[in-house]
Amino acid sequence: MARDRTAQSRKTVTIVFCDMVGSTALSERLDAEALRHVMLRYYAVLSDCLERHGGTVEKYIGDAVMAVFGIPVVREDDALRAARAALDILAAVRTFAKDALGAHGVPVAVRIGVHTGEVVTSGDSDAGHALVSGEVVNVAARLEQHAPTGQILVGADTHRLIAPAAETVPVPPLTVKGKRDPVPAWRLVSVGSPRHGAARGRGVALVDRQDELAQLELAFGRVGRDRTCHLVTLYGDPGVGKSRLARTFAAVAAEAGATVSCAACPPYGSEGSLAPLAQLLKRLLGDAPRERLAELLGTTGPAAAAATALARLAGSGRSGTSFDETCWALQRLCTALAAERPLVLVIDDLQWAHEDLLGALDHIADWVQGAPLLVLCLARPELLEQHGSWGSGKLNATALVVPPLGGDDCRELVMRLSGASTGPTAAEQADVVAHFAPSPSSPPSPAPSPLPERAVGRLISRSEGNPLFVEQIMEMVAEGADPDDVPLSVRAIVAARLDRLAPEERAVLERASVIGAEFASADLAALAEPDDPAADPVVRDLARRRFLEAADPGTAGEPRWRLVSQLIRDEVYTGMSKLLRARGHESYAEHVRRAGPDDHHTIGTHLEQSSRLRAELDPGDPEVRRTARAAADHLGRAGTDALAHGDINWAVGLLRRALALTGDRSRDALALRTALAEARLAAGDAEEAVAEMRRLLGDAADAGDARTGARVRLQLGYLEPGEDGFGTLRDAARDAVPVFTEADDALGLARAFLAMGQESQSRSRHREAAAHLERALHESVRAGAELERAGILGALAVSLWLGPEPVGSALRSCRGFRGDHLAGRLVGRATVACPMAVLLAMRGEFEEARGLLDDALRTLTDLGHHFAVPAVHLFTATVEQLADRWDAAELLLRGAADAMERLGDGQLHSTALRELARVLLSRGDPHDEVRALLDRLIADGVAAMPAAACEVHGMRARIAAADGDREAAAAHIATALRAAAGTDSPACLAGAELDRAHVARALGRTTEAGEAAAEAARLFLAKGHLVGVRRAEAVRDGGR
Secondary structure (H helix, E strand, C coil): CCCCCCCCEEEEEEEEEEEEECHHHHHHHCCHHHHHHHHHHHHHHHHHHHHHCCCEEEEEECCEEEEEECCCCCCCCHHHHHHHHHHHHHHHHHHHHHHHHHHHCCCCEEEEEEEEEEEEEECCHHHCCCEEECHHHHHHHHHHHHCCCCCEEECHHHHHHHCCCEEEEEEEEECCCCCCCCEEEEEEEEECCCCCCCCCCCCCCCCCCHHHHHHHHHHHHHHHHHCCEEEEEEECCCCCCHHHHHHHHHHHHHHCCCEEEEEECCCCCCCCCCHHHHHHHHHHHCCCHHHHHHHHHCCCHHHHHHHHHHHHHHHHCCCCCCHHHHHHHHHHHHHHHHHHCCEEEEEECHHHCCHHHHHHHHHHHHHCCCCCEEEEEEECCHHHHHCCCCCCCCCCEEEEECCCCCHHHHHHHHHHHCCCCCCCCHHHHHCCCCCCCCCCCCCCCCCCCCCCHHHHHHHHHHHCCCHHHHHHHHHHHHCCCCCCCCCHHHHHHHHHHHCCCCHHHHHHHHHHHHHCCCECHHHHHHCCCCCCCCHHHHHHHHHHCCCEEEECCCCCCCCEEEECCHHHHHHHHHCECHHHHHHHHHHHHHHHHHHCCCCHHHHHHHHHHHHHHHHHHCCCCHHHHHHHHHHHHHHHHHHHHHHHCCCHHHHHHHHHHHHHHHCCCCCHHHHHHHHHHHHHHHCCCHHHHHHHHHHHHHHHHHHCCHHHHHHHHHHHHHHCCCCCCCHHHHHHHHHHHHHHHHCCCHHHHHHHHHHHHHHHHHCCCHHHHHHHHHHHHHHHHHHCCHHHHHHHHHHHHHHHHHCCCCHHHHHHHHHHHHHHHCCCCHHHHHHHHHHHHHHHHHCCCHHHHHHHHHHHHHHHHHCCCHHHHHHHHHHHHHHHHHCCCHHHHHHHHHHHHHHHHHHCCHHHHHHHHHHHHHHHHHHCCCHHHHHHHHHHHHHCCHHHCHHHHHHHHHHHHHHHHHCCCHHHHHHHHHHHHHHHHCCCCHHHHHHHHHHHHHHHHHCCCHHHHHHHHHHHHHHHHHHCCHHHHHHHHHHHCCCC
16 A cells, blocks of 8 residues: 555545636737736736635646635635635735736736535645646536626535635536536625634533533633633533633623633734634734823833833734744733733634743743633644644643543433424523624525434434534434434545655555555555555554544554544545545455454455445456455345344345446356345245246256256245145255255255254154254254254254154253353354243243243344344234233234245245134134134144144044034044054144044033043153143033
8 A cells, every 4th residue: 555645545635726807809919028027927916816715726728717715725714715815815915916908908806616525636745736626626616707897716625615704605516518408506705704702502501511511610710810821721622612612602701801812823824823712812902002001000110111111912913023022012001901901812723822922921920910810722633743842841830631522411401402492592502603704795604404313313423422513413304314424524624634644654654545544564564665665653652633433452452552433444444535434444354364364354345345445446357256255245245144044134235236346147156146035034024035036947057057046946845835735845945955965065965954854844754853953953063054954954943843852851951052062152042942832831830931931032032134024923922812911912913924924935824823713712712713714724734744634633523513513523634643643743633632632522422522622641751741631621521
């Protein structure tokens, strides 16, 4: 990641285009040499106006001049500087034109366009010789061409930045050649001085500055009590609220009887080194400064000389005497004023102060004695970078820091600004300040309407606790922008701070911004050039200056760092050329690959960024395709790993990104599309997942990809079982085994054997199922497939629940699964918890069962396994049935049935309907709905499976018996018993016997009813199903 002084970079700058009107007539009348002389004077006039305000003249084009504000260094007020320079040009050219008209009889005028936007710079920007390019240059030129003679047109972004301080008039949007949409424009009339305080805030009361205000009030009380001088410096980032806090304190001090005077240091200009003191004097001395000075200091001897110097200072900004004499005079005046009543002097933006001003304030703080004086200075932290000894070595000096607002206080500010919280009192409203006073013609900004909670959270995060940023982002949002966007004014503040860094410091931040997260020295070194200086000292210095902050140490205990804010990261990152960023991402991806090749997400993300950036520069660059394919490979692996470990939502996102890099129709995309379809299925998007799988079958066949075809057929075997139930799934699994074996695809084999086990379970042959599932478990462990392992262990637990294994040993096995295989694996533990809960309920341990299910539901929901949530409700309904809570079970089953129908899971939908019928029948409801549910199940072919046949025909037999239809009852119960006999499930066998007991009792066959109930009790007892035993005994004894 090499960057030399002529490298490209990106900046937000303001462009001024100025063109002479009447130059053709001038050239016709003048001799060539005379014309050159006039034009050189013209260029000098323009250059002086532009450079006086900090602009860089980039080029002269005939009689047009183009200047850039923001090169070599971005300043937060570049747009305002450009506007003032443009107005100065109009005034200067009017004088120049009078001379030209008098000398040559030719009228001369100019028209000007000003626009703000992003440019790419190249050349030696530090020397002021950078070349800029970008749309902003063209728009500025077009604004100039449309400006009437003698007027200035500014573009939208410039207007947005200068609006608080400028008077402008909107003009009709301009139709500009080459621009699809009309260009908004305003005529610039005037720009006010950057008066301190602020128009922002709309009367909002101070938020969370009680501690700082209390410390200022304590210092003020001390100087009044001890009649001494105290210097307080209030440090804080721009916009954090220093001025607002100072104005609130000044109001408190004034109400307590103090004389208060405020001034500010300008960011640039020629007013004189002590200009802020001149502002203070004007406010302190009133309309008759000489008389007031004579009253305070006297009229004879040295006092008279001091009064004269101070009068001159108040009038012109210069005292006309030596610096030491001026300081002595200021000391005398402050002492005299403070003798009358406590005196508070407030000087804002001290970071822009001249050395002389700092020296004068230092002298006042040291030598004013016996009088109550508080000197309050407001400064950004860079004051200490320039003047590290400021305030040090004094017993009467204090430094306070105004930190960013905390989250709750930031939220309160948002609520107040949006009108959703209590507004300020009248007194508080009178004290509101901001960073620029609006021009008299500027209407007040309307208060934004309340924001949605999600937008409030994003805004708070984006503002990073800075009140000014909160206000400006809210104003931007009120105009329809996204809360994630950053206003130009905020970016300008951050960019100006960054542009003061040395090249080696900026380079470290650039590498950090490419890395994007936490980093160690080795990470920075991987992006450095061999001859770059060591990064550690620079990192420590950047941390001291709050560009970086310490993160938690790495596993080896090495120091780790991160950028202190997302705003800084974004501004640094976007300030780099796209090519430099792309190369940085590639270098870091290679560094991560060497350090740990399994970190596919990090490697893939950085290669993805590189490919995107290169494509934006040149879509035909071969590197675009190379990096895209590498990125897709790593992101695809990361996605399949996430899917295997059960992180469904994360897997969907990664696989979509990988697929976007390969294109849907490429051969590489088949595996990605398959994995994405499986992930979407697990996330609950069944309809689209099934449609994609159908498309994949054809695409895999066309590509000769047997492995993808086998994976898809296996999935469709679950989702589209066909008329023979699980037969389609069984066949797909058997066909897939040799394909997966040849490819050594452990994941595929795990899924195939799982499907075979589930097909055995569908026939209620649970010992046979367990054999398949054990093989599936082995392959899932080999594949590291957590999601499959969870499903396999869950299926084993189901066979332990429904199969012949006694409840006690089945519970021990389930606990073993959760401990041995699934320690720390949330999905697997949740999956096994469901049948385990039913096993507990079979013993009557309902509270523990419900606790397990609640935890499982919470886990699966949090991890995005929405497809599994209705299944948990099915298990919960089973527990509630065992607890005789029929109403709760009914509610759960109806919800689960609806959800399964939406998800397209026919098997579980049928299970929910079958269980619902059992609940309604057991509760004694009228038989109409039960009969309708059973008819639907038979029509759907569900009763073809033994367990379902046992249930459905057993319930049909009970209804027929209740209706007195002996023949139908006998036929149905015989079918139920035959179906149960083909299983090894005590649940089926005992359930069929219990239904036979109900049928026999309804038909008056009491002996048969007792025998059937006793057999059911015996089967339940052998299983350890204590609830079933009690129910069977109740039926045996004549109950329900």
